Amino acid sequence: MIDALRNPEISILPARQDDLNAIMLLERGGFPAAEQWSERSWRGELLGEGRTILIARAQHPVGVISIKTLGELADVHRLVVEPRSRRRGIGTALVRAGLERVRQHGVREVILDVGYGNEPAIALYQQLGFEQFSARRNYYGPGQDALILKLYDLQTWPDRIPVRVAEP
Ligand SMILES: CC(C)(COP(=O)(O)OP(=O)(O)OC[C@H]1O[C@@H](n2cnc3c(N)ncnc32)[C@H](O)[C@@H]1OP(=O)(O)O)[C@@H](O)C(=O)NCCC(=O)NCCS
Numbered sequence: 001m002i003d004a005l006r007n008p009e010i011s012i013l014p015a016r017q018d019d020l021n022a023i024m025l026l027e028r029g030g031f032p033a034a035e036q037w038s039e040r041s042w043r044g045e046l047l048g049e050g051r052t053i054l055i056a057r058a059q060h061p062v063g064v065i066s067i068k069t070l071g072e073l074a075d076v077h078r079l080v081v082e083p084r085s086r087r088r089g090i091g092t093a094l095v096r097a098g099l100e101r102v103r104q105h106g107v108r109e110v111i112l113d114v115g116y117g118n119e120p121a122i123a124l125y126q127q128l129g130f131e132q133f134s135a136r137r138n139y140y141g142p143g144q145d146a147l148i149l150k151l152y153d154l155q156t157w158p159d160r161i162p163v164r165v166a167e168p
Pocket of ligand 1: 078082090114
């Protein structure tokens, strides 16, 4: 659910093949160079089977999420919001919208990896009900550890997430 008071103009829609350039702008603007996905990786994502890729748009694309589904398990592959649009609920809205879609397709559990020190992303996912599942040393390269987070029982998930009431 998008926070209408903070983001009256944002819509969240499925990505199309011709969104690749816009996605690459988000990728390059949103991650440090060493962590960026290549255009080839994102093209593969857009063509891949079982993907839910959603873009948040205002006047221009401001964020994107990609989730891979395999049977009853989904894996959040990528989430990024452009720096100047952060802390407005857009990342949360993208994750909520993506999870709602895969939930409707029968997904029961969701897993993801996130940098051990990525506090913004970890806080966002924990607010949405993800729990620590495990940790992996050097997962992204030497000295770059990861947390593996899991959301259990997505089918009952919306009922378990506290509704946050926006301050007028
Ligand atoms: C992680 C990311 C997607 C969050 O997007 P966002 O639109 O700013 O997130 P939201 O506004 O929905 O924030 C939701 C909650 O997450 C937490 N959070 C977000 N940014 C935070 C920050 N910089 N510091 C601490 N907590 C933060 C807060 O609890 C926030 O709720 P609040 O604003 O009500 O306090 C964004 O920071 C980003 O694109 N980061 C770079 C890419 C990345 O790390 N992606 C995730 C791993 S693939």
